[in-house]
Amino acid sequence: MSAPILVVEGLHGRIAGQQVVEDVSFEVPASGVTALLGRNGVGKTSTIKSILGLIDRTGDVRLGGERIDRLPTHRIVQRGVGYVPEDREVFGSLSVAENLRLAERDDRPRRELIERLFPDIHARRAQRAGTLSGGQQQMVSLARALVNENRLLLVDEPTKGLAPRIVDEVAAALAEAAKTVPILLVEQNLHVIRKLAERVVVLSGGRVVFSGSAADLLDDEARIQRYLGVATDESAHDAVPAASIDITEELR
Amino acid sequence: MSTVLLLVITGLGLGALYFLVASGLSLIYGLMGVLNFAHGAFLTIAAFLGWEVGRRVSDGTWWGLLLSALVGMIVGAIVAAATEYFLIRRLYERHIEQALVTVGLSLASVALFEGIWGTDPIYTAKPDWLTQTTEILGAKIPNDRFLLIACAALVLGGIVLFLRRTRYGLIIRAGVENRSMVTALGIDVRRSFTLVFAIGGAAAGLGGVLASVYYGYVSAHLGSVLLIFAFIVTVIGGLGSLTGAAIASVLVAVLQQFANFYLGGTGDLVVVIALAAVLLVRPRGLMGKVA
Numbered sequence: 001m002s003a004p005i006l007v008v009e010g011l012h013g014r015i016a017g018q019q020v021v022e023d024v025s026f027e028v029p030a031s032g033v034t035a036l037l038g039r040n041g042v043g044k045t046s047t048i049k050s051i052l053g054l055i056d057r058t059g060d061v062r063l064g065g066e067r068i069d070r071l072p073t074h075r076i077v078q079r080g081v082g083y084v085p086e087d088r089e090v091f092g093s094l095s096v097a098e099n100l101r102l103a104e105r106d107d108r109p110r111r112e113l114i115e116r117l118f119p120d121i122h123a124r125r126a127q128r129a130g131t132l133s134g135g136q137q138q139m140v141s142l143a144r145a146l147v148n149e150n151r152l153l154l155v156d157e158p159t160k161g162l163a164p165r166i167v168d169e170v171a172a173a174l175a176e177a178a179k180t181v182p183i184l185l186v187e188q189n190l191h192v193i194r195k196l197a198e199r200v201v202v203l204s205g206g207r208v209v210f211s212g213s214a215a216d217l218l219d220d221e222a223r224i225q226r227y228l229g230v231a232t233d234e235s236a237h238d239a240v241p242a243a244s245i246d247i248t249e250e251l252r
Numbered sequence: 253m254s255t256v257l258l259l260v261i262t263g264l265g266l267g268a269l270y271f272l273v274a275s276g277l278s279l280i281y282g283l284m285g286v287l288n289f290a291h292g293a294f295l296t297i298a299a300f301l302g303w304e305v306g307r308r309v310s311d312g313t314w315w316g317l318l319l320s321a322l323v324g325m326i327v328g329a330i331v332a333a334a335t336e337y338f339l340i341r342r343l344y345e346r347h348i349e350q351a352l353v354t355v356g357l358s359l360a361s362v363a364l365f366e367g368i369w370g371t372d373p374i375y376t377a378k379p380d381w382l383t384q385t386t387e388i389l390g391a392k393i394p395n396d397r398f399l400l401i402a403c404a405a406l407v408l409g410g411i412v413l414f415l416r417r418t419r420y421g422l423i424i425r426a427g428v429e430n431r432s433m434v435t436a437l438g439i440d441v442r443r444s445f446t447l448v449f450a451i452g453g454a455a456a457g458l459g460g461v462l463a464s465v466y467y468g469y470v471s472a473h474l475g476s477v478l479l480i481f482a483f484i485v486t487v488i489g490g491l492g493s494l495t496g497a498a499i500a501s502v503l504v505a506v507l508q509q510f511a512n513f514y515l516g517g518t519g520d521l522v523v524v525i526a527l528a529a530v531l532l533v534r535p536r537g538l539m540g541k542v543a
Contacts, residue, residue, distance in 0.1 A: 054432055077438030089433045091426045101419075102426055103437045144437065 003065065005030045005152050005182050006051070011059035011069075013043070013050035020046040021057070022206035028152065033174070033183045033196040035214065038203035039229050044186045045086050047203065048154050051184075052076055052083060064151060078105065082145030086156040086186070088137040092130025096121055096140055099129050103144035114143045117173050135166035142170065146177055153183040159192055171195055190228075194218050202227045254390035259513055261388075263506030265397030268404030269466060271501035272459030273482035275411060275494060276332070276452020282428040282492025283441075283448050285347070286340060289354040291456055291482070292475025293361035294332045298324035298457030299470045300369055303376055306461075312377030320461045321403075328457020329450040336449035341442065358476070365472035373469035382465060396465050403462055407455050408498055415494070420447055428492050429541075481505075484523060488530045490540025499538060 006028035013021030021043045028034045036044050050057035053073040061069040068076045077083065091099055100114065115122045118139045124132065129140055138158055145153055155174065159167040171192050174183065178196065187193050193200070193214065200217050202210035210217060210227055217223055273295060280288050306320030335357065343349045382399060385392040415421035423444045427434045434441045456475075463478060464470045485504050489496030504523055512519035530537060 052436060054436060072440075073432075073435045074438050074440045077436060083436045085433065085436065089430055091429050091433070093429055094422070094426060098422055098426075102422055102434070102439070105438050148438075 002030045004028055005064055006184065007060075007062040008047075008051065009060040011047065011050055011057060011061060013046045014056045015046065020055070020206065021050050024050075024059075024203065024206065024208055026201040026208055026211050028182055028184050029199065031178075031182050032198040033178050033185050034199040034201060035193045035197035036184060036186045036201050036203065037193070037217075037228060039227075042203045043206040044203055045156055046206075048083075048156050048184070048186060052081065052154065080149070080151035082148060082150040082153040082181070084141050084145045084153065084155040084158055086160065088134070088141040090129040090132070090137045090140045090144075092128065094129055095126055096129055096132070097125040099140050100125075100143055100147055103147050105148045109147045110149065111147070114147055117146065117176060118143050135162050135169070138162060138166070138170055139173070142173055142177075146173075150181050153177065153181055155183055156186045157188065158185075159187065159189050167192065190218065190224070254392075255513070257389055257391040258393060259509045260506055261391070261393050261397050261401075263509040264502060265394075265400040265466065265505075266509065267502040267505030268400040269459055269463055269478060270481050270485045270505055271404045271498055272407060272455045272462065273478050274485040274489070274497040274501055275407065276449075276455050277482055277486045278489065278492055278494055278497040279411075279424070279428075279448050280452050281486065283424055283431065284340075284344065284445050286344075286350050287347075287354070287483075288340075288449075288452075289351065289479070290335055290357040290361070291332075291354075291452065292477075292479030293358050294328045294335075294453045294475070295456040295460035295463070295478060296361065296365055296470075296472060296475035297331055297460075298328040298453075299460030299464050299474055300365060301327045302457070302461040303374070303464055303470050307377070312379060314379045317379060317382075317461075317465070320464075321458055324457040324461035325454040326457070328453040328455070328460065330453070332453020332456070333446050333450040335453075336446050340449070341445070344445075358479075362472050362476060369470075369472060371472065373467075373471040375469045376464050378465050378468075400462050400466060403458060404501075407458065408494075411451065411455070411494060414451070420444060424448060481508075481523070484527050488527060488537055490537030492541065493537070493539035496537055496539030 004027040009025045011021055011024040012019065024047055036047060038044050046055060049055045051061055053071065053076055057069065059069060060067065063079055063081065068079065121136060121139045121143055124136065129137060132140065142158065158170050158174065162170065167189065174196055177183065185197065197214040200210070200212065200214045201208055202217065204227060273291060277288060277291050280286050302320035302324030305323045306316040309319050310316035339353055340350065343353060382396045385394050415425055423434060423439055423441065427441050427444055431441055459478065460474060463474055481504065485500045486497055488504060489500030504526065507526060508519035508523050511522035515522065
């Protein structure tokens with residue numbers, strides 16, 4: 001088995017002085033999709049941001065064996081890390097083409113791949129990204145990460161708030177991307193996780209409480225209930241994410 | 253009619269000066285969130301050094317003025333870039349310290365300029381045509397207003413072209429919207445910070461030389477006076493909006509001229525009232541983004 005592309009050991013993250021990631025350790029294999037799971041607010045997004053250096057962090061983070069935890073964000077990304085943030089964060093005042101051009105780091109950006117994966121986005125390249133629908137903005141956000149040849153993709157809740165048809169399109173694009181680049185995926189939709197992920201890492205209270213194969217977790221109803229607070233229901237296409245259950249729990 | 257026309261064109265000329273200072277302030281705030289109180293110092297040092305070089309080479313001629321403008325822009329750009337690199341860079345996200353440092357630099361620079369060039373205004377010579385007037389519809393318009401308007405229009409066009417046609421312009425436009433996401437695309441946004449300071453400093457430097465043409469003198473307080481109105485313009489236009497700064501510059505300056513003429517010299521007061529009204533009714537300014 002090849003060495004993991006990402007090794008995280010004892011990662012701590014802070015936002016405005018408050019601990020949001022606490023002693024998190026896990027590995028991301030050099031191929032396939034690894035899902036980072038957990039209930040709302042456990043620190044999944046903060047873990048991704050800590051890895052990227054977007055928030056204050058300490059710990060040991062290695063990309064392909066090289067320590068990156070002391071590098072600024074842009075240097076980490078330049079080493080081959082693509083990032084698809086939660087809530088897309090496209091530049092609304094720029095056109096689709098400008099959003100993509102801004103993201104191009106390589107001498108030979110993979111424009112043909114983007115055209116093939118996202119024909120709708122390609123057709124709208126002159127349109128201002130802020131006027132696109134949520135699904136289209138997500139495609140732009142994904143395209144920005146896929147336009148370069150990366151060694152790892154960090155993808156944060158790519159299906160959040162999207163219609164089921166768009167969820168399928170996003171999942172298909174990620175499946176295509178996963179053929180060539182390992183992905184660390186934060187996702188609430190268990191259907192998407194079942195479709196894409198081979199491994200899962202589950203966070204609770206800012207710490208890792210489960211790490212193993214996706215099947216081991218997803219086939220164990222009791223574990224899913226315990227870690228994610230949600231029951232699986234394949235027949236309902238699993239569009240019900242853990243988040244909605246959490247909100248109900250918080251209201252109790 | 254001729255009075256109205258005179259007031260409008262004079263207002264446009266003064267607005268051009270405000271814009272040359274406010275454009276840099278607005279870009280710097282938009283990209284970096286820095287309220288740069290030292291911006292007036294860039295203008296003043298550029299005006300003094302531009303005048304020093306211009307008068308030694310060819311005082312009171314077009315060639316001398318052109319040289320002054322070039323020197324002013326270069327000095328403004330260098331001083332602004334150095335300020336960002338040596339002082340501001342260490343203080344990003346520390347807004348109180350930024351304010352303290354830039355206010356301190358502003359006060360110290362005025363004292364320094366007074367020490368070098370004295371406390372009294374130094375009257376400057378300019379090409380003959382700029383001392384004359386042109387009659388339009390009965391109004392005798394001082395020619396220097398046309399120069400100011402043309403220069404500001406060129407600067408506005410140049411900055412817009414730069415922002416729209418270059419990669420750095422693209423980075424700056426994206427950075428104004430979401431700086432951390434630009435970094436997350438693998439771009440060292442700090443380089444753009446220095447560049448934006450340099451562009452703002454160059455515009456302010458040109459503004460300093462043109463202010464000496466408009467007022468007819470250079471003084472250690474030239475930048476401080478214009479900076480106050482440039483801040484007002486920047487806030488009214490919407491912090492971070494270049495277009496907003498351009499529109500607000502014209503509105504504020506024309507309003508100031510009319511109030512000065514028709515309301516007994518109350519131009520400054522009316523501008524401050526306008527600022528208060530905008531802050532109450534539309535706190536993000538005319539073209540500013542929603543917080």
